[in-house]
Amino acid sequence: MQGLGRSLYHLRVRNQDPTTLIGIVLVVLFGYLIAAPIFLLVTDAFVVQFADQGRAGQPMGELTWYYVERVFFSRISMDVFWRPLMHTALISVSAIAIALTVGVPLGWLMSRTDLPAKKWFSTALIVPYMLPSWTFALAWLTLFKNRTTGGSASWMESLGVTPPDWLAYGFLPITLILALHYTPFFILLFGNALRQFDSSLEDAARSIGAKRGTIARKIILPLxxxxxxxxxxxxxxxxxxxxxxxxxxxxxxxxxVLATSLFRAISTSQTGMSALLALTIVILGSVSIFIDMYLLRQARRFVVIGSKGSMNRTTALRGWRLPAFGFAMSIFLISAFIPLMALLLTTVMKVPGVFALSNFTLDYWIGTDVGTTALKQGILLTPEFWEVTWNTLWIVGSAALGAGFLGLLVGYVVARTEAKSVATFLRQVTFLPYLVPGIAFAAAYLSMFAVPRGPLPALYGTPIILVLAILADQMPFASRAGISGMMQLGRDPEDAARSVGAGFIRRLTSVVVPIQKGALVSGVMLPFISGIKGLSLVVVLAVPGTEVLTTYALRLVDYGYSQASNAVVLMICVIAFGGTMLVQRLTKSNLSDGLGNK
Structure with missing residues (x-):
C-alpha cells in the first residue's frame, strides 16, 4: 500500500508538471521529422540503391564508394559537380562583393547620418528580401530575354534590340539578382552594428590627431x-x-549550379547521387553558418559596442544630402520598383514592351478567351489558380500553426525542464534545418518518406509531406521565438496559478500562451511568410494535385506563359509582403531593427 501511495503521489506530481515528459515526446517527434531524414540522406550517399545494383556491381543496401566516385571522379563529374560548384562559388563570391559595395554605404547612411526620408528607406530598401528572389529573375527575363528559349518577346526585343546570351542568361544576371536580393543583410547587420558603436571612440582618436582614414581603418573597421x-x-x-x-x-x-544539378539528379531518380550532392551542399552551408556563429560569439567580446553610456552621434551630410538620397533611391528603383513594375506591366500587355494603348489588356487577369492551350482564361478566372491558392494557404498555414505551437512548447521545455540533456537536444535538433539548404532538405524528405517509414505510410504525392517538410524546415524560426520568449518569463505567474489548483493545460492556455502571445505570433507568421514565398523546398516535393503557388508559377514559366506566370508571382508578392507588414504590426517590430538569419 505504501508503494502504491508513492506511485500515485509521483503521478500527481508529473500531472502537475509534465515538462520533462513533454520534452521526451518532442525529442522523439523531432528526431523522426528532422534528424532521421538528414541521417537517411547521409546513409543513402554511401549505400547501393536499387536502380544502381548493376552499375555498382554490388547488391542493394551494401556500403559503397560508387556514388563518391561517380560524382567526384567519373567522366560526368565535371558536368554533375565540379562545374556547378565553380559556378556556385563564383556567383556567391561576386554576389557578396556587390552586396558589400552597395550595402555598407547604405547601412552607414541609414544608421549614422541625417539621410532624408530615412524612415521610409528603412522599409523600402529591404523590400527585395521580403519577396521571393526568383521574382526578380522573371522580371529580368521580361526585360532582357532573347530568342534562345522562345516564348514571348522581351521588352528589349520589342524595342528592336536583341540582348546577347551573357546579358539575358547565366552568370551576370544570376549574380546581380542574388546580390540585390541579399544586400539587406549588409544594410541591417552592418547598420545595426554601427548604430551600437560608441562615437566617443572616434572623438578620442580625433583628439590625438588621427585622420578620418586612420580612424576608419584602425578603429571602426576592426569593430x-x-x-x-x-x-x-x-x-x-x-x-x-x-x-x-x-x-x-x-x-x-x-x-x-549545385542546386540545379541536385534537382536534375532528383528528377531523374538518381537517389544515391542526389543524396551525395545534397550532403555536399549541407556541409558547405554548415561550415558557413558555423563561421557566422563563431564570429557572433567573438563580436560579444567587444564591450565598447552597445556599452552603457555609449554615444551614437548622427553625421550631418550637408551638401551630400541630395546625392545620398539619389543613391538610396536608385538602389530601391533598381532592386525593387522597376522589376515589380515590369512584371505588373507585362501582365496587362499583349506584346511585352509595346506601350501603344491598343496593346494593353486585362485578359491575362480576367479574360475569358486567352487563346493559349493550357490556360484558356485569365488567372483570376482560372479554377486551377484558386485551387492552388487554397492549397498554398492551408498547407503553409497548417505547417506554420504547427511550427508556432511546437516552437512554444520547445521554448517551455528548454526553459523549465530539469533534464538538461533533453533541453540541449531540443535546442540543437530544432536548429538543424537552418544548416540545410531548402533543396537539400527536400531531398532528405524525399528519401525518408518516398516509402513507408515506421508508423507512417509513403507520403510522397500527398499534401502531408509538404506540411511536415515546411513545419520541420521552419522550426529554427519558431523554436527560437519560443525559447527567447520563455527565457524572459519567470516562474511566478505559473506558481500563482498552481497555488489555486490550476493544472498544466490550464496554466498553459490561461497563463503561458496569453503572456507569450508575441512569441507565438512570430513563431506562426514568420514560417508562414517564408513558406508562402519558398520554392527550393516545395519544388521537389509537390506533384500535380498538391501544387502550391510557387510551383504553379514555375510550371507556367516552363510553358512560356510569361504574362500569366508574372501575374501569379505578383499575387505571391502581395501575400508575402502583406504578411511581412502584418507581422511587423502585430509584433510591433520592424525589419530595420534586425534581420532573421534564415
Missing part, C-alpha cells in the same frame, strides 16, 4: 568586421541553396 563577415557567410549559405534564380536564368542555357 565592424564581425558584422561584415557574418553578413558575407549568410549570403554565401543562401546562394548555395537558391534554386529558383538559377533554374530560370541558368538552366535554359546549360548554366548549372
Amino acid at each position: 565592424m568586421l564581425p558584422s561584415l563577415v557574418s553578413a558575407s557567410t549568410l549570403i554565401f549559405a543562401k546562394c548555395l541553396g537558391d534554386f529558383g534564380v538559377a533554374y530560370i536564368l541558368g538552366v535554359p542555357v546549360g548554366f548549372d
Whole structure:
C-alpha cells in the first residue's frame, strides 16, 4: 500500500508538471521529422540503391564508394559537380562583393547620418528580401530575354534590340539578382552594428590627431568586421541553396549550379547521387553558418559596442544630402520598383514592351478567351489558380500553426525542464534545418518518406509531406521565438496559478500562451511568410494535385506563359509582403531593427 501511495503521489506530481515528459515526446517527434531524414540522406550517399545494383556491381543496401566516385571522379563529374560548384562559388563570391559595395554605404547612411526620408528607406530598401528572389529573375527575363528559349518577346526585343546570351542568361544576371536580393543583410547587420558603436571612440582618436582614414581603418573597421563577415557567410549559405534564380536564368542555357544539378539528379531518380550532392551542399552551408556563429560569439567580446553610456552621434551630410538620397533611391528603383513594375506591366500587355494603348489588356487577369492551350482564361478566372491558392494557404498555414505551437512548447521545455540533456537536444535538433539548404532538405524528405517509414505510410504525392517538410524546415524560426520568449518569463505567474489548483493545460492556455502571445505570433507568421514565398523546398516535393503557388508559377514559366506566370508571382508578392507588414504590426517590430538569419 505504501508503494502504491508513492506511485500515485509521483503521478500527481508529473500531472502537475509534465515538462520533462513533454520534452521526451518532442525529442522523439523531432528526431523522426528532422534528424532521421538528414541521417537517411547521409546513409543513402554511401549505400547501393536499387536502380544502381548493376552499375555498382554490388547488391542493394551494401556500403559503397560508387556514388563518391561517380560524382567526384567519373567522366560526368565535371558536368554533375565540379562545374556547378565553380559556378556556385563564383556567383556567391561576386554576389557578396556587390552586396558589400552597395550595402555598407547604405547601412552607414541609414544608421549614422541625417539621410532624408530615412524612415521610409528603412522599409523600402529591404523590400527585395521580403519577396521571393526568383521574382526578380522573371522580371529580368521580361526585360532582357532573347530568342534562345522562345516564348514571348522581351521588352528589349520589342524595342528592336536583341540582348546577347551573357546579358539575358547565366552568370551576370544570376549574380546581380542574388546580390540585390541579399544586400539587406549588409544594410541591417552592418547598420545595426554601427548604430551600437560608441562615437566617443572616434572623438578620442580625433583628439590625438588621427585622420578620418586612420580612424576608419584602425578603429571602426576592426569593430565592424564581425558584422561584415557574418553578413558575407549568410549570403554565401543562401546562394548555395537558391534554386529558383538559377533554374530560370541558368538552366535554359546549360548554366548549372549545385542546386540545379541536385534537382536534375532528383528528377531523374538518381537517389544515391542526389543524396551525395545534397550532403555536399549541407556541409558547405554548415561550415558557413558555423563561421557566422563563431564570429557572433567573438563580436560579444567587444564591450565598447552597445556599452552603457555609449554615444551614437548622427553625421550631418550637408551638401551630400541630395546625392545620398539619389543613391538610396536608385538602389530601391533598381532592386525593387522597376522589376515589380515590369512584371505588373507585362501582365496587362499583349506584346511585352509595346506601350501603344491598343496593346494593353486585362485578359491575362480576367479574360475569358486567352487563346493559349493550357490556360484558356485569365488567372483570376482560372479554377486551377484558386485551387492552388487554397492549397498554398492551408498547407503553409497548417505547417506554420504547427511550427508556432511546437516552437512554444520547445521554448517551455528548454526553459523549465530539469533534464538538461533533453533541453540541449531540443535546442540543437530544432536548429538543424537552418544548416540545410531548402533543396537539400527536400531531398532528405524525399528519401525518408518516398516509402513507408515506421508508423507512417509513403507520403510522397500527398499534401502531408509538404506540411511536415515546411513545419520541420521552419522550426529554427519558431523554436527560437519560443525559447527567447520563455527565457524572459519567470516562474511566478505559473506558481500563482498552481497555488489555486490550476493544472498544466490550464496554466498553459490561461497563463503561458496569453503572456507569450508575441512569441507565438512570430513563431506562426514568420514560417508562414517564408513558406508562402519558398520554392527550393516545395519544388521537389509537390506533384500535380498538391501544387502550391510557387510551383504553379514555375510550371507556367516552363510553358512560356510569361504574362500569366508574372501575374501569379505578383499575387505571391502581395501575400508575402502583406504578411511581412502584418507581422511587423502585430509584433510591433520592424525589419530595420534586425534581420532573421534564415
